Amino acid sequence: MIPAPVVYEGKIRAKVDAFAALSPEQKQGSYWDKTDDGDLSDVKKHIKDYYIKVQDHVCPYCQQKMVVDHNGAWDAEHIIAKDARPEFMFEPENLCIACKDCNGEKSNKNVLTNPQLKRFPRNREAYLICHPHFDQYEAHLKVVSNPLFFIPHTDKGRRTIEICGLLRFLYQVSEYGDVPVEIAGEIGTLHQDFGDANSGAEQVIILSCIRELCDKGIDEARRARFAQLRKPQTAEAA
Numbered sequence: 155m156i157p158a159p160v161v162y163e164g165k166i167r168a169k170v171d172a173f174a175a176l177s178p179e180q181k182q183g184s185y186w187d188k189t190d191d192g193d194l195s196d197v198k199k200h201i202k203d204y205y206i207k208v209q210d211h212v213c214p215y216c217q218q219k220m221v222v223d224h225n226g227a228w229d230a231e232h233i234i235a236k237d238a239r240p241e242f243m244f245e246p247e248n249l250c251i252a253c254k255d256c257n258g259e260k261s262n263k264n265v266l267t268n269p270q271l272k273r274f275p276r277n278r279e280a281y282l283i284c285h286p287h288f289d290q291y292e293a294h295l296k297v298v299s300n301p302l303f304f305i306p307h308t309d310k311g312r313r314t315i316e317i318c319g320l321l322r323f324l325y326q327v328s329e330y331g332d333v334p335v336e337i338a339g340e341i342g343t344l345h346q347d348f349g350d351a352n353s354g355a356e357q358v359i360i361l362s363c364i365r366e367l368c369d370k371g372i373d374e375a376r377r378a379r380f381a382q383l384r385k386p387q388t389a390e391a392a
């Protein structure tokens with residue numbers, strides 16, 4: 155579902171226009187994080203509340219639905235990072251909400267095929283990732299649950315997985331912490347194979363291998379965690 159872009163009116167519009175009128179030197183990504191500017195807080199709240207509503211509490215990258223009314227559960231997300239291109243900070247189609255994990259993974263990573271572009275690009279070809287406003291998610295990625303993972307249909311799908319760290323759902327298979335690095339690597343390779351699989355039958359086999367690896371990952375992570383929990387006690391005793 156592609157959300158309609160946020161609209162600015164009245165006081166909100168005036169604040170956004172005031173930012174647009176700043177000199178290029180004054181337009182910094184850190185502007186967004188100022189905590190002593192009530193008008194800015196109003197703009198940010200307007201943006202976040204709006205996108206939480208129109209996106210129906212769904213993260214545009216991992217597609218996880220989180221029905222939490224407190225808007226602190228979400229991050230306002232700049233699709234082109236605000237630190238890289240502060241001039242696009244309030245561009246309605248450069249904004250959405252994302253879950254904190256996707257936003258954290260994506261961070262300041264480049265999402266443009268040409269990072270030097272002067273004007274805000276509205277064509278989907280300008281983006282490496284599946285764009286929340288310009289792309290149909292299903293055209294690029296399929297979400298499979300249990301274990302939760304993502305099948306890329308296109309290069310954009312692959313880059314979205316990479317840039318938003320979507321393999322984390324396979325890596326963080328339990329509350330016992332990260333799975334061992336070799337298993338994470340194997341899952342990554344299988345995931346790649348899954349995208350390249352030629353038939354449904356092949357996908358089923360790969361999927362069952364991924365499930366098995368996840369289980370193994372949980373087991374090993376649990377064992378490692380258990381060993382770690384025991385360590386300090388042993389040290390104290392000694």
Ligand SMILES: [Zn+2]
Binds near residue numbers: 214216217257
């Ligand atoms: Zn997400």
